[in-house]
Amino acid sequence: MAVRESSRYLARSVPRAFVPCSRTQAFLGRRNASDEAPSRRLSDQLDELETASSLNATVPEDLVKSFDPVARSKGRKTQLPRSRYQFRSPKYDRGPLHPHQPPPPSDPSSRLFVPGPFSLPRAQQTYNSTVASDILTLCYVHTPPGFKAPPKAPRLREWDESSPYHKNRPLRGPRGGDVLRLLRKPIKFNNIPEIERITIHSYVKGAAQENSGWLHVAGMAVQAISNVRVETFKSKASVATWSIAPGRDTVAVKAEMYGETMYHFLGKLIDVVLPRIKDWPGVKGSSGDSSGNITFGLEPEQVALFPEIEVNYDMYPPKMIPGCHITLHTTGKSDKDARLLLSAMGVPFYGKIVH
Secondary structure: OHHHHHHHHHHHHOOHHHOOOOOOOOHHHOOOHHHOOOOOOHHHHHOOOOOOOHHHOOOOHHHHHHOOHHHHHHOOOOOOOHHHOOOOOOOOOOOOOOOOOOOOOOOOOOOOOOOOOOOOOHHHHHHHHHHHHHHHHHHOOOOOOOOOOOOOOOOOEOOOOOOHHHOOOOOEOOOOOOOOOOOOOOOOOOOOOOEEEEEEEEEOOHHHHOOOHHHHHHHHHHHHHHOOOOEEEEOOOOEHHHOEOOOOOEEEEEEEEOHHHHHHHHHHHHHHHHHHOOOOOOEEOOOOOOOOEEEEEEOHHHHOOOHHHHOOHHHOOHHHOOOEEEEEEEOOOOHHHHHHHHHHHOOOEEOOOOO
């Protein structure tokens, strides 16, 4: 007993490197395949693998003939759970790393799937069938293989190192006072300009000068012609002549249209309203924000030409029918592309065309 106690005390007091170990100490404490006994050859290790494979197994012929899943399902007295017959997407999206991912909304099995559209608006059909291919034909620039475009002059002037004040200065604009416009990529099949959304905005100064009835009538009129719930906005600037203070009065309404609603409004505007405006030359050719968005305005008597207001004209007080600004937002990168698209859709332009 005393010998055993002394050996335990000796094992604790002697450093760990000198304590006898049951297994071979490998380099850095790791046990690698090369540290094993060299007497174990590769042929001995291969003998441990299976010699027979399940791919070579043969199934009895009577078992193959007896397998009939249709008869098995017909003989079942109760139906299996619904999950065995159809896929049901997860109720919640638990993140991109979760093993169960919901399908995209375009998949019929998705909970967000909406069937349709079964018929496109007339303006959208015209764009898909005629306008898009015509714009691609007019604007397409063919570059044969091996073609190298000539180098263009730099858009921005560089600073020469003639003065120490020129160092780290920003690049200067082009000479001649020309406006530095956005670079435009060539139009190809994947970036043909199209209408992205339409915004109707109406500024109602009578809502601040008299009462809120003006704002209610303007909101009802804009909502009727756009089929979209309107938003109201407070004034951001002070207009002393109209007694408007910033942030105090709600003086504007806005409606934004997308998709099918947008094309229905565009077709109604081009085919019904604009042709009935007397002595109206069209949209000014210089309109635009240099980024492919065109804006024009309609007077109150022109807004009254919309069918939704005309059929219920007695419901709106004539003096309270608002005017509005209509902005056509397109995916074109320049006003030239936007005018080309809207002209093809039927919007008339007049005056000097500014590129």
